[in-house]
Amino acid sequence: KAGVTQTPRYLIKTRGQQVTLSCSPISGHRSVSWYQQTPGQGLQFLFEYFSETQRNKGNFPGRFSGRQFSNSRSEMNVSTLELGDSALYLCASSPSVGTRGTQYFGPGTRLTVL
Amino acid sequence: QQQVKQSPQSLIVQKGGISIINCAYENTAFDYFPWYQQFPGKGPALLIAIRPDVSEKKEGRFTISFNKSATQFSVHIMESQRGDSATYFCAASINYGGATNKLIFGTGTLLAVQP
Numbered sequence: 001k002a003g004v005t006q007t008p009r010y011l012i013k014t015r016g017q018q019v020t021l022s023c024s025p026i027s028g029h030r031s032v033s034w035y036q037q038t039p040g041q042g043l044q045f046l047f048e049y050f051s052e053t054q055r056n057k058g059n060f061p062g063r064f065s066g067r068q069f070s071n072s073r074s075e076m077n078v079s080t081l082e083l084g085d086s087a088l089y090l091c092a093s094s095p096s097v098g099t100r101g102t103q104y105f106g107p108g109t110r111l112t113v114l
Numbered sequence: 115q116q117q118v119k120q121s122p123q124s125l126i127v128q129k130g131g132i133s134i135i136n137c138a139y140e141n142t143a144f145d146y147f148p149w150y151q152q153f154p155g156k157g158p159a160l161l162i163a164i165r166p167d168v169s170e171k172k173e174g175r176f177t178i179s180f181n182k183s184a185t186q187f188s189v190h191i192m193e194s195q196r197g198d199s200a201t202y203f204c205a206a207s208i209n210y211g212g213a214t215n216k217l218i219f220g221t222g223t224l225l226a227v228q229p
Contacts, residue, residue: 043219056214100215105157
């Protein structure tokens with residue numbers, strides 16, 4: 001099976017712009033979670049989707065949003081980018097919710113905000 | 115308290131030696147404790163995981179030790195190899211009745227295995 005795919009892999013934006021990141025889960029997986037990874041804060045949970053519904057949300061401002069489509073693909077959007085949003089954004093897919101032992105991470109999207 | 119504290123921040127071990135990384139938590143509702151390995155340019159990959167009803171779990175050269183009363187857990191990497199050089203993250207999770215896959219991660223340990 002192909003792994004989790006994230007596009008684009010690298011992205012450079014300027015402050016104030018918005019960005020959309022995409023995640024394609026492993027075939028058959030219906031749960032997608034997003035994490036932000038930075039050197040200072042480590043990996044922090046952003047949100048989780050299952051069957052097109054947001055199941056859980058981390059402690060991030062409303063500028064961070066996401067959605068999931070009927071084919072389980074997910075996107076996250078960050079509006080009004082700030083310098084502090086520079087990070088590696090990771091997507092993890094899982095067959096369902098409550099299947100924590102079968103979460104697989106993608107390679108991430110490296111976002112740089114100038 | 116939804117935090118997991120991880121130490122050390124970095125670790126240098128000689129090839130063939132034992133690498134030990136420790137984590138501590140406060141929220142006793144956590145019921146699943148995985149360890150992830152991350153190589154540069156890659157996403158984290160699940161190494162091994164343990165639940166609170168088990169004190170030790172071994173998979174190959176990797177062993178998790180879990181101390182429920184001390185709310186601490188650790189991973190031991192036996193016979194460390196150059197290919198083990200990576201960043202290691204501990205994590206914790208609460209089941210919430212099977213409603214979420216959310217993980218709380220430690221801050222990571224950069225392991226370098228020297229020849």
